[in-house]
Amino acid sequence: MTRRPRATIRLDALRHNLQVARRAAPRARLMAVVKADAYGHGMVPVAEAIAGEVDAFAVASPGEGLALRAAGIDRPILVLHGALDAGEVAAARAARLTLVVHHPDQLALYLAGAAPEAWVKIDTGMGRLGLPAETGAAACRRLGAACTGVLSHLANADLPGHPANARQLARFRQATAGLDRPRSLANSAALLSAPPMHFDWVRPGLMLYGASPLQGRTAAELGLRPVMRLTAPLIAIHRRRAGQAIGYGGTWTCPEDMPVGVVAIGYGDGYPRHAPSGTPVHVGGVEVPLVGRVSMDSLCIDLRGCPQARIGEPVQLWGDDLPVERIAERAGTIGYELLCAAGARCERVWR
Numbered sequence: 001m002t003r004r005p006r007a008t009i010r011l012d013a014l015r016h017n018l019q020v021a022r023r024a025a026p027r028a029r030l031m032a033v034v035k036a037d038a039y040g041h042g043m044v045p046v047a048e049a050i051a052g053e054v055d056a057f058a059v060a061s062p063g064e065g066l067a068l069r070a071a072g073i074d075r076p077i078l079v080l081h082g083a084l085d086a087g088e089v090a091a092a093r094a095a096r097l098t099l100v101v102h103h104p105d106q107l108a109l110y111l112a113g114a115a116p117e118a119w120v121k122i123d124t125g126m127g128r129l130g131l132p133a134e135t136g137a138a139a140c141r142r143l144g145a146a147c148t149g150v151l152s153h154l155a156n157a158d159l160p161g162h163p164a165n166a167r168q169l170a171r172f173r174q175a176t177a178g179l180d181r182p183r184s185l186a187n188s189a190a191l192l193s194a195p196p197m198h199f200d201w202v203r204p205g206l207m208l209y210g211a212s213p214l215q216g217r218t219a220a221e222l223g224l225r226p227v228m229r230l231t232a233p234l235i236a237i238h239r240r241r242a243g244q245a246i247g248y249g250g251t252w253t254c255p256e257d258m259p260v261g262v263v264a265i266g267y268g269d270g271y272p273r274h275a276p277s278g279t280p281v282h283v284g285g286v287e288v289p290l291v292g293r294v295s296m297d298s299l300c301i302d303l304r305g306c307p308q309a310r311i312g313e314p315v316q317l318w319g320d321d322l323p324v325e326r327i328a329e330r331a332g333t334i335g336y337e338l339l340c341a342a343g344a345r346c347e348r349v350w351r
Ligand SMILES: *Cc1c(COP(=O)(O)O)cnc(C)c1O
Pocket: 033, 035, 080, 153, 186, 187, 188, 189, 203, 204, 205, 206, 207, 213
């Protein structure tokens, strides 16, 4: 029995999801997004598992790129936030990292010395990082041969019919027309739903980890397999009386005499505190509901549907039996956040 909550990372599922991405965008090159410790799945083990099958990796910061290089990853690496100062530019150059340039000051920084290899990021409507779209081509020309690509990021790709997507696509086309450089626009959601957005490079993150990037579509419908399985042991089973309140605040009371289990995982381990009573967990082959408030290191579950459950038995919080999106929806968040949180806090094993 493992006492601690555990995130089991299945690298075969990761490779399967990568093939789903390849089949959906067969003509584009693919950079696997492994920022945020590969969305909680472990940046280095994930990168090692797929390095032979991707064209590049993308990370947020130069430090992440350096960590990949230190682990022996020799694929191209795109640093999505680029560099902040001359020291980072020099470190990135030395490690053959490709920097993004997303701000006029950053362009000046790169042009102050020998320009590092860089992709120009333009803002086509996301309103976050990116040079004004109409200045992207000029920035690329100023960088000259050092500019090896142009990218932009979508704000509403999870809703393929959203009119903002078409506007961003049109702006991207217009801003990059006549530029003889590889182009990239699609994250996971656009990769799976919008072939006109594939361009030369696709940038999947979430889908590689087996969660659905599209609202209203399940991962299973999209052919994706969850990579992380989060489990924790059942550490107590009580027979509670009708009317007995469960947990902090007594927000849930037993409607009848019934068994209530205690699972050794809580918000201190990255399980969302806002998951309400009724959020499913999976135990002994069945789904049962969480009851009461999630505590720091435990939560309670209604075991009426699983009277055969035993102390020590593993309970699945999400994974192949329970898509993380379902938990996220209950907790008012997104799968991305839950994967990152649990991955950062739980013991991980890679299979
Ligand atoms: C995180 C990120 C991605 C990957 O997005 P997913 O929705 O996880 O596929 C792609 N491009 C950029 C610029 C990102 O920041």
